[in-house]
Amino acid sequence: MQTIKTDFVLDAKGLACPMPIVRTKKTMKTLEPGQVLEVQATDKGSKADLRAWAESTGNQYLGTLEEGDVLRHYVRKSSGSDQEAPAFADTVDNETVEAKRTESDALVLDVRETAEYAFAHVPGAVNIPLGELESRISELDTNKTIYVVCRTGSRSDLACQKLSANGFNVKNVLPGMSSWTFETASTVN
Amino acid sequence: MSVNAMSAKEVTRKLINREPLFILDVRNADAFQDWKIEGENFEHLNVPYFDLIDGVDEILGDLPTDQDILVVCAKEGSSIFVAEMLEEAGRSVSYLANGMKGWSEHLEPISLGTLNETGADRGEVVQFVRIGKGCLSYMIISEGEAVLVDATRMTDTYLDYANERGVKITHVFDTHLHADHISGGREIAEKTGATYWLPPKDATEVTFDYAALEDGVNVKVGDTQIDVHALYSPGHTIGSTSFVVDGRYLLTGDILFIDSIGRPDLAGLAEDWVGDLRNSLYKTYRELSDELIVLPAHFMIIEELNADGSVAEKLNVLLANNHGLNIEDEEVFRKMVTENLPPQPNAYQDIRETNMGKMTPDLETQREMEVGPNRCAVR
Incomplete structure (x- = not known):
């Protein structure tokens, strides 16, 4: 279990x-x-x-x-923070992520909590919860285009700001998993 | 603080007597919409109990002061919780004992009167109305013996009833392999030593022994001429069999209801069986006396109940009024039956397998499998 x-x-x-x-x-x-x-x-x-x-x-x-x-x-x-307007300018929609996620230089980073990720996430997405991003930033590849996703685009917005400041090529996925209609993967059930 | 409990039987009497009742249903909205207690003069308010954890003040104004209020939930715990808060707020209410679970399991025995009026022992047909789910089962009694048809899994109800009446159950029939409820037929036969009958065409996959219920099978109840005669009438299932009892009653199983007809798709074979259904309804039944009183295995809506709570109507009335018996064009009939199908009953595949003996779920699982309304008909 x-x-x-x-x-x-x-x-x-x-x-x-x-x-x-x-x-x-x-x-x-x-x-x-x-x-x-x-x-x-x-x-x-x-x-x-x-x-x-x-x-x-x-x-x-x-x-x-x-x-x-x-x-x-x-x-x-x-979480109240979900309601704030995203500040990071470089955004893509869900459809673009679905079209590009399998390209060799693409990485989907899911910054939701592990429990959220476990039940349904974009196939192939890597999970690093926002709270752990700082300590685990070295796990990410600077050569990739990183599509950062969360539930509604707020946590991924904060993650994008942090990653961009550290030299990563990132795009914030809007609206995110709350409106994801394509195939998902699960690590449970 | 103790709150008054109302039994499923008391609610049933109110329903049959067309009495008013205000039902505060505290289950979640999906459960309420899927299935609720319906009565001609019953009113409903659905507020989930989890919206009332902090207090009931918000709904006090929505509750009538001049009629009985019944708080209902799935099992009874939440309704007691809410009822206690309402009592503390000065309102007098009851809760439904055992909740919708108890409602689903209540059987109301209703005598349909006597058989064979010339004999010394006149015999009797008793209809067991499963009011919460719309299932109807029958006990045909004569001279110390009884025959059961389409018994539900609440086997004790029939056994106790037979005991009270001092009759011995000799034969147990299922008109077909049920997909909407778990049959109690086999268990009752095992406990009483009665013969358990199933239509062989529905029983190809069963794991137990049974007697073959085929066209023309005839059994006697008691020593006199109360006979139960089998009549092959496929369409809901390929084995569906009706009964003519004492030349007065026609037990139609899931082929013909009061205000609707059976659906042919519960084994995934709507297209294959619609022709059989047509033949049973438009040929087989029409060759019978139209004075027969139709006793179906289900009712769908509360309007189908007679004034005494029974569900029974003369065949000639149904031939005139039941829409499903009055579609001249075979193509139109085929379309109606295959295109207007309601959602499948909850867990119908598991229920079929249980009735075949392939699964033996525990009681709690059986209850869950049967949750929800009956959906055996097309209208």
């Missing part, structure tokens, strides 16, 4: 509805915007309810893994 890195794990196993969602709501209040929560539950109905709850509250439901009787739900707390 693959483990997905999260900021907090809530154990709601053995609890019947409504408690898994009540606990989730309470726990989410303690998380920082953008952080990811894993909710472990055994109530089968928690999957549809958690998804519906996340949608109605603006939080991001990432997916659910099933391991025997245990459901592991992943949900990311809504």
Whole structure:
């Protein structure tokens, strides 16, 4: 069973509805915007309810893994920074990335959290969460054109600014994974 | 604080008696839209429980003060949670015991009256109305014996009922291999020593022994002339079989309903079976007495219930009023049946395999497989 890195794990196993969602709501209040929560539950109905709850509250439901009787739900707390207008000027749309991603000098860099990346990402994309970018910048190839993607273009905008200042050839992908309609890959399920 | 529980049986009585009821359904919007408790004078408000965790103040104004309020969820936990908050806010409400799970599993036995009026023991047909899912099953009783048709997986209900009535179940029939609900027929036969019958054309892949239900099969219930006569009527499935009971009732399975007709596609064979369906509806049934009372295996909408909660109508009334029986042109019929199909029932392939004996899911999984409304008809 693959483990997905999260900021907090809530154990709601053995609890019947409504408690898994009540606990989730309470726990989410303690998380920082953008952080990811894993909710472990055994109530089968928690999957549809958690998804519906996340949608109605603006939080991001990432997916659910099933391991025997245990459901592991992943949900990311809504982040205010997603609403800011991108500042990095060199942008491309999703269609361009889909057309160019297999070219030999192209690299798709996904700067979302690992849990977001795990459930669905552009095939071949490399994952370095924004928070780890500084320490892992040496993993990237300066000779490549790097298409930086996140959910809505905000985190990738910050990543582009940082990478560009370090001499990388980067383009910010807009609107990003929230509107990605092409094939995706997954590292789970 | 304790909140009043209302049983599925009490809700069923309100439904049959056309009483008003205000239903606060606290499941998520998708679940509510897919399937809910419907009644002629039932009103609904859907607010998911997770929108009410911080309080119910926002919905107090939307709740009536002059009628019964029932809070409903999937299993009952969330409805108790919300009902307690409403009680604290000074409102008197009930919650549905066991939630939609209990609603789906409730069977209401309704007697359709007596058979064979000349005999000393007049016998009886009892229709078990699975009100939440629209499934109908039958117990035909005469002189201490009983025959079951299209029993659901709530086998204890039939066994207890037979016990109460002091009758022994001797034969158990399934009119076809069901795809919308899990049959209890085989289990009941095993527990009672009754013979379990299935149409062989539907049973090519089953993993257990059964008696071949073929055209012309005849069984007697009790010692007198209450007979149950099989009539091959394919179309919903290739094996679908109807029954004429005591020359008075026509059990149509999933071929003919009160306000609609069967769908031929649940094994992926709409094109192949539509001709059979046409033949069963337009030839086989028309050769029978039109005074027969049609007893289907499903109802689709609450309007199909009679005043006493039963689902039954004379064949001649259906021949006049049921749209599916009144399409002259065979091509038009073919088109209607193959192009107007509703979504497939939830988990219908798994349900078929369970009924074949290929899968033995646990009870919780069986419940999940059956969640949702019945979708066996085309209208």
